[in-house]
Amino acid sequence: MNTNNSATFHMAELCRAQADLCAQLGSDLYVQVLRRCAEDVEAGGPVWDVLRDLADCPADFYPALRLLGSVHRLVLTGQAPALAAHYPSVGGRPGPGLWDAFRGVVIDHAATLTTLVNNTPQTNEVGRAASFLGGFLKIANETGLPLRLLEVGASGGLNLNWDRYRYESGDWSWGDAGSTVRLTDIFVDRTPDSVPATVVERLGCDLSPIDLRAKEGQLTLLSYLWPDQIARIERQRAAIQIASNAQVHVERANAIDWVRQHLASPRAGMATVVFHSIVLSYFDDNERRTFGEVLEDAGSRATADAPLAWLSLERSAGRFEVRLRSWPDGSERLLAVCGGHGLPVQWLDS
Incomplete structure (x- = not known):
């Protein structure tokens, strides 16, 4: 279903902006994921379903980072083995199936992720x-x-x-x-x-x-x-x-x-x-x-x-x-x- 309206456009643009920042800061994995997230949002896909409640949020609410952190949490706790194969944080290596694995986690854990994305990102960066x-x-x-x-x-x-x-x-x-x-x-x-x-x-x-x-x-x-x-x-x-x-x-x-x-x-x-x-x-x-x-x-x-x-x-x-x-x-x-x-x-x- 195509839901090309102001809400999905706004969220897709936030995903793309975060992808650009990840490119500047050296995360090729997240650049790939976020660009596909933006397309998924515009198409009214599962990523949009999880982020829908944040549709009107300002840019400094960082909805894309909330989603990425919530999915990474599932990987770190062993709840997303197919995606873990692509995540170096748990010994994986990014490959051609990265987006399909990520999207699969969003679909399978939609209820959990919809709750988790309401948490404020905690970036206690030691650097x-x-x-x-x-x-x-x-x-x-x-x-x-x-x-x-x-x-x-x-x-x-x-x-x-x-x-x-x-x-x-x-x-x-x-x-x-x-x-x-x-x-x-x-x-x-x-x-x-x-x-x-x-x-x-x-x-x-x-x-x-x-x-x-x-x-x-x-x-x-x-x-x-x-x-x-x-x-x-x-x-x-x-x-x-x-x-x-x-x-x-x-x-x-x-x-x-x-x-x-x-x-x-x-x-x-x-x-x-x-x-x-x-x-x-x-x-x-x-x-x-x-x-x-x-x-x-x-x-x-x-x-x-x-x-x-x-x-x-x-x-x-x-x-x-x-x-x-x-x-x-x-x-x-x-x-x-x-x-x-x-x-x-x-x-x-x-």
């Missing part, structure tokens, strides 16, 4: 720790103080453990040489100063935090990774183990209320850093404005002995930017631009 690294080091160097970390949209808290990872780029390195999480070939051309940094407190919030002590939580984070990007998956597994052992607390809370609470009083003897990655796109205009106002208000109370920093990785004008706002002076800097998954990083600041 983004490399994007934040230079910012954390700059804050530590300029303030001369240990760091108090407050991550908004922390998911499972993997990036709250950034200082427990190893970073290498040419002759440049930082962090624990024995860490099981290694991020290599990070920087394009320039590197930040390799200076000491100490973390004295780490807290996070999320509307739907992931409990990494539970298999369900680990499965959720792995399912939203792209199955043909094995390096990301291996890095994620290692980071999950570190986070499980560290038991960093991520609180279920509204970001604005949570930040307001934790910034109510300056904390002397440490630099408080509020940071987030790809979070503001989930806020509406009023929430973004209020979030900024809360930080501005807290910044007005900051002192040299109790400074505040706002470190962000967000998409702007088609690129991913790492920005730093610092108080008490209120300065703002563009530190770096980076890939959507954090790597590589083009360090811009002096």
